[in-house]
Amino acid sequence: MLEKTTRINFLFDFYQSLLTPKQRNYMELYYLEDYSLGEISETFDVSRQAVYDNIRRTEHMLEEYEEKLHLYEKFEQRQSLIQFMLDAVDTDNKELVHSLKQLQELE
Incomplete structure (x- = not known):
């Protein structure tokens, strides 16, 4: 799990400018600030599932950017x-x- 977190943090550093502001916010809070999905969902007044889906989609996008660049x-x-x-x-x-x-x- 730590390896995945480290990799995502590096990918986020390299490709964050390609993300939407909402994607950046969720990723920063989840990976850099260590917020839980529940805390992020409360902050943005959305469901926990919406936060989870957005983070997973963003992780996938970061991996796709890395495959190409x-x-x-x-x-x-x-x-x-x-x-x-x-x-x-x-x-x-x-x-x-x-x-x-x-x-x-x-x-």
Whole structure:
């Protein structure tokens, strides 16, 4: 469940400008503010089922946007590449420090 929530939050970050104001409000309250369906339904004076249906439809739309635009996928690839480069720099620095220590021991 946490993985789904994290994924939806990322998709929402990337594609929220493509949603209607009502969809944005429901998604913000449900996923970002952790409101329950009942709390959202009371806030907007609609049925709990209407909120549920809207959120599920919006989730589906976000997944469709991702299938077409791949913004989240590209983001994950960039993050992976950045981490790879950071690890490589860290490894190189450790090797450099080790080499310098060896040089100091020789002196």
